[in-house]
Amino acid sequence: MNSNHNKSGLSTPLHYREGQGGGSATQYIELFAQCEAMISKHSAEVLNSLRAKAFEDFKRLGFSTRKDEDYKYTDVSKAFEPDYGLNLNRLDIPVNPYDVFKCDVPNMSTALYFVANDSFYNKALPKSNLPEGVLLGSLKELSESYPELVGKYYGKLAETSKDAVVALNTMLAQDGLLLYVPKGVVVEKPIQLVNILRADVNFMVNRRVLVILEDGARARLLMCDHAMDKVDFLATQVIEAYVGSGATLDFYELEENTTATRRFSYLNVYQEADSNVLVGGITLHNGLTRNTTRVTLAGQGAYINLSGMAIADKNQHVDNHTFIDHQVPDCTSRELYKYVLDDSATGAFAGKVLVREGAQHTASEQTNRNLCVTRQARMYTQPQLEIYADDVKCSHGATVGQLDENALFYMRQRGVSEQEARLLLMFAFVGDVVDNIRLDALRDRLHLLVEKRFRGEMGKCQGCTMCK
Amino acid sequence: MDKDSKDYKEQMQAEHSTPLHTGRGQGVGPMGPLLSIKDLHASINGKEILKGINLEVKPGEVHALMGQNGAGKSTLSNVLVGHPAYEVTKGSVTYNGKDLLAMSPEDRAHEGLFLSFQHPVEIPGVSMVNFMRAAVNEHRKYKGLPALTASEFLKLMREKRAIVELDGKLANRSVNEGFSGGEKKRNEIFQMAMLEPTFAILDETDSGLDVDALRIVAEGFNKLRTPETSAIVITHYQRLLDYLKPDIVHVLLDGRIVKTGGPDLAQEIEQRGFDWIKREVQTLP
């Protein structure tokens, strides 16, 4: 990676800057109009087939501003305003991530894969001993080989008509990851996907992830985000996950980006009867993060455990927006989000739970607890329950607090320094979110990473040789 | 009022000079007080609670501090260990020759000061093990000693737990979380055993303990004492003092020490209450 990117065409700069609010959409409209052929040429038909509609939706929607209720706390328009390069020509990343990347979560014996910027890295793939019938790899390539399978699911959950960033991603995304687990198949080995951001110019990536678990299938997926260079990154990500009847999906996301990274991630989960899904979203280090999570409980007996944690300081910004749709009876949703905000960090949590008419015996529990360590840290929390069924058990609670002064003093009286006492309390505060993790190696490792993060020993990720 | 407090002070100093108060410190040779409180005034939320405390504790001495609820006993304890909610408005405290009030709470602890809290706080999510490891190792660091290894530390935990017969299950839980009143008090003395302070303040450690637990905790405390260990024991009851055998007994009333005597004073209070002392104070010139 070097400065001749532009010359070599690796990055296609957006030259169409406009200053005023809402104007930032224009440069993407012009980019797509000019580059559609190039984008499509380096992608697959299944992905290409949705671009035209996404483009129409994007033009109609434009970027949200903070006047939009769903984006009250994150200014999308502003985030997309600067000039970023894109790799629409799909030039290879000139390093082998398997050589240079040492994961922060070692000893997990995961099946390890990389998406470098927004291309699936399929050179030097490790020998996969995944069960028969499982598909795991480049979304572009697998949708060329299995157009019917991918076409049946791709773009069906992430609606381009409602959100400009989803529309933009659908317009521009050329590749990403596909995981398909056929009926009844259990993938024992956790699958790990590391999203690497590498560039020497300010850079934008748009990636897609499609997860299909057929009835009774089981899989565990850990996705880690690593921005590795000191340029500004803008990453959009759309994840669609179909979870069939009786299927189980554990899905973890660990963000360890630089403060110059803006991340917009959309996770859409669709659950059939008696499916069991665990989502753990952890923002360990970031710049600006907006995670939108939409869960549809479409079959009776479905269970979702949605948990999230954010540790932010300096001027970091973390916004989690969740929507759980109880469409049918007998489903359970448990939601737990915790934030620790230091310095001038900002956090936002908006969690809506909708219990539709007839969705009797719904059990729903939503908790959002936040710790503001300084007076400058700001937390906005907005729980929302909408219930149209009468025989349900629903609760929600949100708190924003400071560290318990009496607990701090108690520890100091025993000789524990104030700083250490604060760390112990902050660490304890997020402990239950970490304990929600059902992957032992990841849970143990996270306890350590969280401690390091609180101790300020982690500017960026730890183990990799790429960023030093 | 100023004039009154001067009277109390003189009264107390006079009593201090009686042979009654040489206490256990005697065997340690001629020495000054370990703790010396002079005309201490302190307030919380702008309200003055301590109104001129004078008190000296020599090495090895055990002082009992008695007085009705609201007199300021816990306030005095908290001020001595540096609770930030209290403001010292006047006076001085010297500990081991050093200006105690200038020290951070953690350094007061490192210098050997320990408070068994009247209401120990629950700290969900912080395990006793992690908490005690941090505390013990910071004490060691202050003394220039290396941190204990994991196995050394766990061995120490086991040994000290035995002294107060603290259930191993409690030691594996979060600090005080879900502990009964009595278990919390036992846990305080366990922590004292771990940290081996030279000056302990027990703030109503006996309340909430049944007869057997009281014996275990009190005998545990006595086992931990060395000839140099000093203590201020705050209690309403003679039964704890029967075990701890105070050298000196003080009565605190409305932020001042109004009466000081020997062990028999505690017995008299047990029988007669405080009213007679209040009347005595009112008739003072």
Ligand SMILES: Nc1ncnc2c1ncn2[C@@H]1O[C@H](COP(=O)(O)OP(=O)(O)O)[C@@H](O)[C@H]1O
């Ligand atoms: N946070 C506070 N704000 C105002 N007054 C307080 C506060 N804490 C204690 N006090 C008052 O200080 C006085 C002494 O309390 P305390 O030291 O706890 O007494 P004791 O331990 O002797 O029962 C009481 O009148 C009590 O109401």
Ligand SMILES: [Mg+2]
């Ligand atoms: Mg008290």
